Amino acid sequence: MTASSESTFDLIVLGTGSAGQSVATACREQGWSVAIIDSRPFGGTCSQRGCDPKRVLAGAAELIARSRNLKGKGLAGENAIDWADLMAFKTTFVENIPQSTEEKFEEAGIRYFHGSASFTGKNSIRVGEEELTGGKIVIATGAKPATLGIEGxxxxxxxxxxxxxxxxxxxxxxxxxxxxxxxxxxxxxxxxxxxxxxxxxxxxxxxxxxxxxxxxxxxxxxxxxxxxxxxxxxxxxxxxxxxxxxxxxxxxxxxxxxxxxxxxxxxGRVPNVDELDLEKGGVEADKKGVTVDEHLRSVSNSDVYAAGDVSGSPGLPLTPIAGLEARAVSANLLEEGSVKPNYTATPSIVFTYPMLASVGMTEEQARKSGKEIKVNTVDMSGWYTYKRMGEKPSMAKVILDQSSGCILGAHVLNGEAEHLINYFAIAMRHGLTAAQLSDTLYGYPTDGSDLKYLLET
Known part of the structure; x- marks a missing residue:
C-alpha cells in the first residue's frame, strides 16, 4: 500500500464503534496507513450509550424481579434500587472508554481525528479544517434516533x-x-x-x-x-x-x-448519514442505510464500504452484526470480494424480566414459507427449572421443519431466555437437526437439559 502522509492514507474509517475499530485495527495490522474519525467520544454507542450500560441497569432490575418471585418461598424482605448508586456503578463501565480507545489507536499507529466527517469527493473527507484522502473509505457511523414529526x-x-x-x-x-x-x-x-x-x-x-x-x-x-x-x-x-x-x-x-x-x-433509529455529504462522495443511500452489495461495498463508489447499523445490508441492527460485517469488510479490503457475511440465525433479545428472545422464523413466516412444519408451543412455568425460581410466565415456541428435522425458529420468554436462544442459534447456524440438539448431553439440572422437551418431532 502507499505510504502515509499527513493527509493521505490507505484507509479512512468514519466511526469509532465496534465496527469501525475492528476494520481500522485489522488493516493497520497488515501495514496499511489508517485514519479514523469520530465527532463523539471515542468508543461508539454500544459500549458507552447503548447495550453495555443498559445491561448494567437491566441486571439490577432483573435481580429485583427475581427476588420478588421468591418472596414467601424462602426469601424475606424487599430489595430496592438506589438509582444514584446504580448510575455510579454503571459509570465505572464507561468512563474510561474514550481514553482507552485513543490509547489503543496510538499504540497501533492509527491516526485519529476528533470532529464531524463529510465527503468532499469520492476519496476525500473533510474533518474540521483538514481534508484527508483515502485509498479506501469505510463508513461505520452507526444509527441515531429517527425523526418523528411531533410538535415539540x-x-x-x-x-x-x-x-x-x-x-x-x-x-x-x-x-x-x-x-x-x-x-x-x-x-x-x-x-x-x-x-x-x-x-x-x-x-x-x-x-x-x-x-x-x-x-x-x-x-x-x-x-x-x-x-x-x-x-x-x-x-x-x-x-x-x-x-x-x-x-x-x-x-x-x-x-x-x-x-x-x-x-x-x-x-426506532435510522442510519446516521445526514452529515456525511454522501452525494459529494458518490455514495448512494436510502432509508435502510448506505446501499451496498453482498460484499458490503457501496454500489456506486467502489472505494467505499459500510458496516454496522449504517449499512443497508440485510443484517439486523445489532452489535453482533456490526462485528460480523466489520470482519467481512476487513477481509474484502485486504482481498477484494473474498467474504460475504453470513446472517443465518441471528438471535435477538429483549432484556426485560422475563426476557424475550427470538431466532429464525416466526410461526407466521414459517407457515407462509410453504414448508411442512411442526410448532411446539410449551408452557414451562411448572417445569422444575422455572418453578424453583418462581418464574411465571415461562413459555417457548419452537418451529420445526418436518421433512429435514431442522429448526426453523425458536422463541423463548423466561429468565433463562438469553441462554436458551443461543443453543438454538448454534444449531440453526450450523445445520444441526432437532434430534442432534436433543441428543447432546447437558449439565443437569439446567435450562439446557430441558431442551429435548421443546424439540419433540
Missing part, C-alpha cells in the same frame, strides 16, 4: 439521556413499542417509577412472536406499566411549572393527554 419533538429525551439520568423522575413516558422502550420501561418500573408506553398500533415488538409478546405485555402490566396502544403522540410541551412535560394526541381515536417528568424517544 426537541423536548423528547432519548436512550442516551435515560442511561445518564442523575435522578429518576416519578413518571416516565416512552414513545414507541420497540425493545428500547420495553427495556427502559422495565428498569424504571422496577426502580419505582410510574411508567407509560405509547405505541401507534396494537402490535408492540413487531418482530417477535406475538403470543409471547402478549404474555410479556401482561407481565409488565402486572408490574404497573401502563400501555397506550393504538395511540399517537402529536404534541409535546412543558407543564406550566416548567418541571415536567405534557403529551397530547389520540388513543383509539379519542383525545389523549399525559403529564410526565420525562418523555423518552423509543420509536
Amino acid at each position: 419533538e426537541d423536548l423528547l429525551g432519548n436512550s442516551e439521556g435515560f442511561l445518564d439520568l442523575k435522578e429518576l423522575p416519578s413518571t416516565l413516558a416512552f414513545i414507541g413499542g420497540g425493545y428500547i422502550s420495553f427495556e427502559f420501561a422495565h428498569i424504571a418500573a422496577e426502580a419505582g417509577a410510574n411508567v407509560h408506553i405509547i405505541h401507534n398500533n396494537d402490535k408492540p415488538l413487531k418482530n417477535f412472536e406475538p403470543d409471547l409478546v402478549d404474555a410479556l405485555v401482561q407481565r409488565m402490566r402486572e408490574l404497573g406499566i401502563v400501555f397506550h396502544l393504538n395511540a399517537k403522540t402529536e404534541k409535546i410541551s412543558r407543564t406550566e411549572s416548567g418541571e415536567g412535560y405534557v403529551l397530547e394526541g389520540t388513543e383509539n381515536g379519542q383525545p389523549f393527554r399525559l403529564e410526565c417528568g420525562l418523555a423518552v424517544h423509543g420509536a
Whole structure:
C-alpha cells in the first residue's frame, strides 16, 4: 500500500464503534496507513450509550424481579434500587472508554481525528479544517434516533439521556413499542417509577412472536406499566411549572393527554448519514442505510464500504452484526470480494424480566414459507427449572421443519431466555437437526437439559 502522509492514507474509517475499530485495527495490522474519525467520544454507542450500560441497569432490575418471585418461598424482605448508586456503578463501565480507545489507536499507529466527517469527493473527507484522502473509505457511523414529526419533538429525551439520568423522575413516558422502550420501561418500573408506553398500533415488538409478546405485555402490566396502544403522540410541551412535560394526541381515536417528568424517544433509529455529504462522495443511500452489495461495498463508489447499523445490508441492527460485517469488510479490503457475511440465525433479545428472545422464523413466516412444519408451543412455568425460581410466565415456541428435522425458529420468554436462544442459534447456524440438539448431553439440572422437551418431532 502507499505510504502515509499527513493527509493521505490507505484507509479512512468514519466511526469509532465496534465496527469501525475492528476494520481500522485489522488493516493497520497488515501495514496499511489508517485514519479514523469520530465527532463523539471515542468508543461508539454500544459500549458507552447503548447495550453495555443498559445491561448494567437491566441486571439490577432483573435481580429485583427475581427476588420478588421468591418472596414467601424462602426469601424475606424487599430489595430496592438506589438509582444514584446504580448510575455510579454503571459509570465505572464507561468512563474510561474514550481514553482507552485513543490509547489503543496510538499504540497501533492509527491516526485519529476528533470532529464531524463529510465527503468532499469520492476519496476525500473533510474533518474540521483538514481534508484527508483515502485509498479506501469505510463508513461505520452507526444509527441515531429517527425523526418523528411531533410538535415539540426537541423536548423528547432519548436512550442516551435515560442511561445518564442523575435522578429518576416519578413518571416516565416512552414513545414507541420497540425493545428500547420495553427495556427502559422495565428498569424504571422496577426502580419505582410510574411508567407509560405509547405505541401507534396494537402490535408492540413487531418482530417477535406475538403470543409471547402478549404474555410479556401482561407481565409488565402486572408490574404497573401502563400501555397506550393504538395511540399517537402529536404534541409535546412543558407543564406550566416548567418541571415536567405534557403529551397530547389520540388513543383509539379519542383525545389523549399525559403529564410526565420525562418523555423518552423509543420509536426506532435510522442510519446516521445526514452529515456525511454522501452525494459529494458518490455514495448512494436510502432509508435502510448506505446501499451496498453482498460484499458490503457501496454500489456506486467502489472505494467505499459500510458496516454496522449504517449499512443497508440485510443484517439486523445489532452489535453482533456490526462485528460480523466489520470482519467481512476487513477481509474484502485486504482481498477484494473474498467474504460475504453470513446472517443465518441471528438471535435477538429483549432484556426485560422475563426476557424475550427470538431466532429464525416466526410461526407466521414459517407457515407462509410453504414448508411442512411442526410448532411446539410449551408452557414451562411448572417445569422444575422455572418453578424453583418462581418464574411465571415461562413459555417457548419452537418451529420445526418436518421433512429435514431442522429448526426453523425458536422463541423463548423466561429468565433463562438469553441462554436458551443461543443453543438454538448454534444449531440453526450450523445445520444441526432437532434430534442432534436433543441428543447432546447437558449439565443437569439446567435450562439446557430441558431442551429435548421443546424439540419433540
